[in-house]
Amino acid sequence: MTERIDDYLEGRLDLDALGPKEREEAQTAKDVIAKTRAFVAGRPAPDLSAAVMQRIMSANVAPAAADARALRRFAQSLWAPRQLHLQWRPAYALLGVAALVVLALLVPYGWRTSPLSEQSASATGTANQPVFVQFRLDAPNAMDVRLAGSFTNWQPRYQLHEASPGVWTITVPLSAGVHDYVFVVNGQRWIPDPYAQHVDDGFGGVNSRIALVAPDSPSL
Numbered sequence: 001m002t003e004r005i006d007d008y009l010e011g012r013l014d015l016d017a018l019g020p021k022e023r024e025e026a027q028t029a030k031d032v033i034a035k036t037r038a039f040v041a042g043r044p045a046p047d048l049s050a051a052v053m054q055r056i057m058s059a060n061v062a063p064a065a066a067d068a069r070a071l072r073r074f075a076q077s078l079w080a081p082r083q084l085h086l087q088w089r090p091a092y093a094l095l096g097v098a099a100l101v102v103l104a105l106l107v108p109y110g111w112r113t114s115p116l117s118e119q120s121a122s123a124t125g126t127a128n129q130p131v132f133v134q135f136r137l138d139a140p141n142a143m144d145v146r147l148a149g150s151f152t153n154w155q156p157r158y159q160l161h162e163a164s165p166g167v168w169t170i171t172v173p174l175s176a177g178v179h180d181y182v183f184v185v186n187g188q189r190w191i192p193d194p195y196a197q198h199v200d201d202g203f204g205g206v207n208s209r210i211a212l213v214a215p216d217s218p219s220l
Contacts, residue, residue, distance in 0.1 A: 002161050005029065021159050025170075032130050032173045039129065130173035131212045135181070137193070140166030142185045147172065149181030149207075156184040176214035180207040 005026045007013035018026060135147055137160065145168040146156035160168035160183075168183075180199060183191045192198055193208035201207045 002163070009033075028173070032132075036129065128175070129215055131176060131215065132171055133174050133210065133212065134169060134171045135160070135183075135193070136167065136169045136195075137183045137185075137191070138166060139168055139183075139185055139191075142166075142168065144186055146184045146187075147181060148184055148190075149179055151175075151179050151181070156187075174212055176212045178209060178211045180209050182207055 002022065002025075004013060004018060005022055008015060008018060008022075008026050009029060015023065015026070135158075137145055139145055145160040147158040147160060147170060148154050148156040151172075151174055152158065158170055158172055160170045163169045180201075181193070183193065185191055190205065192206045196208040196210055198206045199209045
């Protein structure tokens with residue numbers, strides 16, 4: 001991703017100032033950002049009702065039989081409305097404070113103590129998040145550099161930009177997993193990444209390989 005595309009995404013540059021290829025890359029980045037935001041916004045908040053009740057029950061509060069009636073009267077008085085400037089119930093304030101305290105205690109551990117099914121669903125959603133990978137090639141004599149790989153069905157779909165003299169680069173969103181790729185220089189030379197792992201392409205040539213891990217993978 002170039003600085004011009006960054007400026008456009010940050011609102012510092014108009015879309016009309018970008019070239020056709022830059023517009024295509026900018027739209028791809030916007031789509032990925034929108035999907036990521038939708039995933040985060042659609043993630044349900046944890047239901048702490050069961051945990052709160054369990055914490056209350058674990059206190060083992062057992063009033064004596066002689067105090068049962070007084071306790072009921074006290075509870076009824078808490079729920080009885082009081083006429084001030086507004087009508088309110090003191091029990092709401094007590095329950096609210098208790099809920100905030102229990103929430104503060106439980107939230108840091110809520111995700112780690114969630115059921116296995118919820119962890120599996122969370123892991124699946126995380127695995128679908130894209131990983132942004134920057135590809136770079138030093139090719140001083142190149143006029144055109146493109147990226148092809150298993151993620152493009154080996155079509156030279158992504159065009160690199162010359163960030164500085166002889167240095168070609170592009171940032172691409174990829175899914176977690178293992179991907180093979182090569183650089184296509186001037187439409188003829190297929191060059192593996194000199195800084196990545198090399199693997200046999202099965203046709204007497206060499207491809208580059210990269211392994212990506214999903215971000216923030218939950219530990220079971």
